[in-house]
Amino acid sequence: IIAEKWEPLLNNLGHTCRKLNKYDDALRYHQQALVISPQNASTVSCIGFILALQNNLAEAVDMFHKALGLRRDDSFSITMLSYVIEQLMESTPPFQGAPDTVPGFDIVPSPPSPNLEEALQTPIMLDDGRQLFETFTPSSSPPSIEIEMQDCFQDENTS
Numbered sequence: 464i465i466a467e468k469w470e471p472l473l474n475n476l477g478h479t480c481r482k483l484n485k486y487d488d489a490l491r492y493h494q495q496a497l498v499i500s501p502q503n504a505s506t507v508s509c510i511g512f513i514l515a516l517q518n519n520l521a522e523a524v525d526m527f528h529k530a531l532g533l534r535r536d537d538s539f540s541i542t543m544l545s546y547v548i549e550q551l552m553e554s555t556p557p558f559q560g561a562p563d564t565v566p567g568f569d570i571v572p573s574p575p576s577p578n579l580e581e582a583l584q585t586p587i588m589l590d591d592g593r594q595l596f597e598t599f600t601p602s603s604s605p606p607s608i609e610i611e612m613q614d615c616f617q618d619e620n621t622s
Contacts, residue, residue, distance in 0.1 A: 470499045474506055477513075486517050504534035512543060520551040 477492035493509045500506065511526030527544035530537055 470496045470503065470506075473499070474509065477509060481509075481513055481516070486513050489513050490517075502533055504530045504537055504540070507533060508537060508540045508543070511540070511547075515543065515547050515550075520547055520554065523547045524551060 473492045473496035477489045477496065480486070480489035480492060490510065490513045493506055493513065497503065497506045497510065507526055508530040511523045511530060514520075514523035514526060524544065524547050527540045527547065530540040531544065534540075
C-alpha cells in the first residue's frame with residue numbers, strides 16, 4: 464500500500480523539478496520512483512525525457528527503448544525516440560576522429576565513353592585469341608533464361 468502512494472508522489476516531484484529546470488533533482492525523484500515500480504513505462508520515459516533535456520542523447524535513446532519494451536504503444540516514447548535519434552545523428556560524427564569538413568579533391572575529367580552502338584559492336588576477345596562478335600539489343604532478353612525461370616516455378620508448384 465505504501466509503494467502505491469510513494470511512486471506517483473515521487474514522479475510528481477520529478478515533473479515539478481523538471482518544469483523548474485532542476486534536472487538533476489528531477490532525475491533523482493524519477494529514479495526513486497523506478498525503484499518502487501520498476502515496470503512503469505511512464506517513469507522510464509520520464510527519465511529518458513530528462514536525459515534528453517540534459518543532452519545525454521545516447522542514454523535517452525536507451526531509456527526510450529526500455530519504455531517501449533514495457534509499453535510499445537506509448538506515443539510519447541515513440542515520438543521522443545525518433546526526435547532524440549535525429550538529434551544524436553546530427554551531433555555525432557560518422558566515426559571517431561572524423562573531420563568536420565571534407566577535403567577538396569582535384570577532379571580529373573574522365574575520357575568520353577563510346578556511344579552505345581559502338582560499345583555493342585566491339586568484339587569480345589576469347590582466351591584463345593579468337594574474337595566473338597555478339598549482337599545485342601537492350602530490348603531483347605535471352606529466351607533460355609525465361610525458360611529456366613518457368614521451369615523453376617513449375618517445379619515449385621508441382622512439389
